[in-house]
Amino acid sequence: MFQNLSLLVQAPVLNVQLLLDGLFIGATFALAAYGLALVWGVMNVKNLAQGDFVMMGGYITVALAQAGIHPILALPVAIVVMFIFGWVVYKLVIRYVIDRDLFTSLLATFGLAIVIAQGLNLIFGPEVRTADSGLAIRSIFGGLVTIAEIKLASFGLAAALAVIVILFMKRSRMGQAIRATAQDARAARVMGIDTDRVYAFTFALNAAICGASGVLISMIWVIQPFFGITYSIRSFVIVTAAGFGNLPGVIAAGFGLGLAEQYGGFVLGAQFQQATVVGLLVLVLIWRQIQQARHRQAVR
Amino acid sequence: MLTACAAAVTFAFAGPASARVDGDTIILGSAISLTGKYSANGVNAQNGYNFAVDTINKRGGVRVGGKAYKLKVVYYDDESTPARGAQLAERLIQQDGIKYMLGPYSSGLTKAIAPVTEKYKIPMVEAEGAARSLFTQGYKYIFAVLSTSEQYLASSVALAAEMAEKNGKKPSEVRVAMVFENDPFSLDVRAGVVDDVSKFGMQTVLDDKMPRDLSDISATLTKVKALKPDLLVISGHEKGATTAARQIKEMKIDVPMIAMTHCESGKVIQQFGKATEGFLCPTQWAETLTYRGATFGSAADYDKAFKAAYPSYKTVPYQTAQASAAVLVWKDAFERANSFDTEAVREALASTQLDTFYGHMKFSPAGNGIGKPMVLRQIQNGNYVVVAPTKYAAAPLVYPRNADQ
Known part of the structure; x- marks a missing residue:
């Protein structure tokens, strides 16, 4: 560990690599997490199939890439397909668990996660896949730091998608309806908002966002039918840390998580890369608990 | 009744x-x-x-x-x-x-x-x-x-020692970086490598363990880049091979000798082409x-x-x-x-x-197969070519590997 730290001090340029990789991947984490924040905040559904939606997006990319379509062009396709898929899943499953207690929705989405993972495994097989973008890889600092252009591109796409979603939520009628439903579903219903439709749209939008995130991940990392769970965990960590309805917070936490993973992997070793994520979650929860305890005291 | x-x-x-x-x-x-x-x-x-x-x-x-x-x-x-x-x-x-x-x-x-x-x-x-x-x-x-799995990559260590001697270096000067998945199979592979590394008195400069659901080892490879080892050994089933090959390509890792398990079932040549040139891949059998x-x-x-x-x-x-x-x-x-x-x-x-x-x-009293050796193949011009043991070698080892990206 100290050896690795001294490596960072001796060759500070390595920090550049870790920072860049952390930010690039953090952007895609933030995207999936924002989708979770949306369904969590609006519908109070904790979607455990979040990561599996991400994998589906990835596999759509891989399938299209095999048919000769450039992975970046898979982005709109994945968004549309996943939006429809999300709508169908809402109508078939989520609608029935939305008013039930926490465990029903957890169990339902967990079941959904298993079905999706096994389905992907049956269709695509358990091999690890990746979509080759064919873009160049740049070296800087005498080759010590490399930047894959696809990572830059996916970072830009993630940012663009985030802006579109923000504008949509702020400006469009549906966006306003979603926010109104999140604040008070009953009042929204009284005001004439069809909350069932709002829920369906929210869930579908989440699936679409996850699909987009999956497209980006299949281009910059690798995907496998059973990798979904790690993205679900990451999304939960980010949303728990940032709180829902707090988009800047989600983005910041996404970047933070990306960086924490890279530095965790470098300093503590690869075996702790994902443990860092869960460790951070514990810290965040403790911190939240302390905050709330203080809050309760103040109220008393 | x-x-x-x-x-x-x-x-x-x-x-x-x-x-x-x-x-x-x-x-x-x-x-x-x-x-x-x-x-x-x-x-x-x-x-x-x-x-x-x-x-x-x-x-x-x-x-x-x-x-x-x-x-x-x-x-x-x-x-x-x-x-x-x-x-x-x-x-x-x-x-x-x-x-x-x-x-x-x-x-x-x-x-x-x-x-x-x-x-x-x-x-x-x-x-x-x-x-x-x-x-x-x-x-x-x-x-x-x-x-058994401890034999999978051990012969790559012996090959690295051989190459060091050929280039006028002592085997003890060879620097080894190890990246192994944290599962019973890969830890066995690691045990075999560790035994041979200490037998030759080589230096271990990196010993990272990959998580089970790995989709990223770039932080580890960043260390490899800085440490410049003579031999990089990787084992983590198909997903380890695919992830490593992808990121070795992406980060332009130019270690002279890279050995990893599951190259073939991980389809590294098909997916990453020239970047995999020179990888050493163990196999139980080759046609x-x-x-x-x-x-x-x-x-x-x-x-x-x-x-x-x-x-x-x-x-x-x-x-x-x-x-x-x-x-x-x-x-x-x-x-x-x-x-x-x-x-x-x-x-x-x-x-x-x-x-x-x-x-x-042939089986040992414990039941493990002892009748045949583990074979090491190298990726040469997009094909798997047996390079060790010498008795079965179809071509000499290419060293250092052509890191032609």
Whole structure:
């Protein structure tokens, strides 16, 4: 560990690599997490199939890439397909668990996660896949730091998608309806908002966002039918840390998580890369608990 | 009354005392991964079993007591989960009356099933579980046709030492970076590498363990870049190979010698092309080896016949070849034992000395295969070429590897 730290001090340029990789991947984490924040905040559904939606997006990319379509062009396709898929899943499953207690929705989405993972495994097989973008890889600092252009591109796409979603939520009628439903579903219903439709749209939008995130991940990392769970965990960590309805917070936490993973992997070793994520979650929860305890005291 | 009923039912299902031999058919049993994360190689292994069974049946079957018997395998899908595997082994033995087992796919599943076969004293010839720890439990009924996993990458360390001496360096000056998945198989591979590294007095500059659900090792590779080792050793099943190859390409890692397991099943050449040039990949078997045996002829003959029978295969994975070898071992054991008594057959298995297309079959007292070496192939111009051991080498090692990205 100290050896690795001294490596960072001796060759500070390595920090550049870790920072860049952390930010690039953090952007895609933030995207999936924002989708979770949306369904969590609006519908109070904790979607455990979040990561599996991400994998589906990835596999759509891989399938299209095999048919000769450039992975970046898979982005709109994945968004549309996943939006429809999300709508169908809402109508078939989520609608029935939305008013039930926490465990029903957890169990339902967990079941959904298993079905999706096994389905992907049956269709695509358990091999690890990746979509080759064919873009160049740049070296800087005498080759010590490399930047894959696809990572830059996916970072830009993630940012663009985030802006579109923000504008949509702020400006469009549906966006306003979603926010109104999140604040008070009953009042929204009284005001004439069809909350069932709002829920369906929210869930579908989440699936679409996850699909987009999956497209980006299949281009910059690798995907496998059973990798979904790690993205679900990451999304939960980010949303728990940032709180829902707090988009800047989600983005910041996404970047933070990306960086924490890279530095965790470098300093503590690869075996702790994902443990860092869960460790951070514990810290965040403790911190939240302390905050709330203080809050309760103040109220008393 | 109830007991009588139960007895009648048992009798009806178990049939006569030799239900494992049904008329002129010897029935073998196997729980194998047909779905779940190991399904690709589970199916490869099943095809290997089936191909050998069909071939043996076509060529006169198994001769015991002057009579020819056919072989048949009963399969269950273990869904790639060890708990399910153990359950199914119980079911095969208890309900289906199986007395002769073929192994499942992967060390993890074999580890789950071995205690069951051991409990019922049912011999198992397994072809897909290479973990060292399978053979340190004092098991008496497990026989593995393959080389154990600590031998997978150990020979790459010896090669690195050889290359160092050739270039006027001492082997002790060689710097080794190790990246291993945190699972029983890869930790065994690591143990073999660590032994050889300390034997040559080499320096370990990096020793990272990859998480199970890995999709990123760029932080580790950043360290590799800074440390500039002479040898980089990686093991983490297919996903480890694919992830590593992808990021080695992306980060332009130019270590002169890179050795990793599962290159072939991870499809690294197809996916990452020239960036994989010079990778050293261990294999249990290759169709270019000069092994030869009775049923299938040479390794090349097996390769040709299998592809003809299963046209969807462009290359034959070693997982398939060794599964076929396990069936050959069973045939040989039945014939030498000249009996269907499990103890007699176990004795025959323990004293196996059989030449096959997959290499010489011989078991240590612990049950692991010791008849054939592990082979090291190098990716040269997009093909796998045997470079070690020297006896079987088809071409010299390219050192340093052409890091042509």
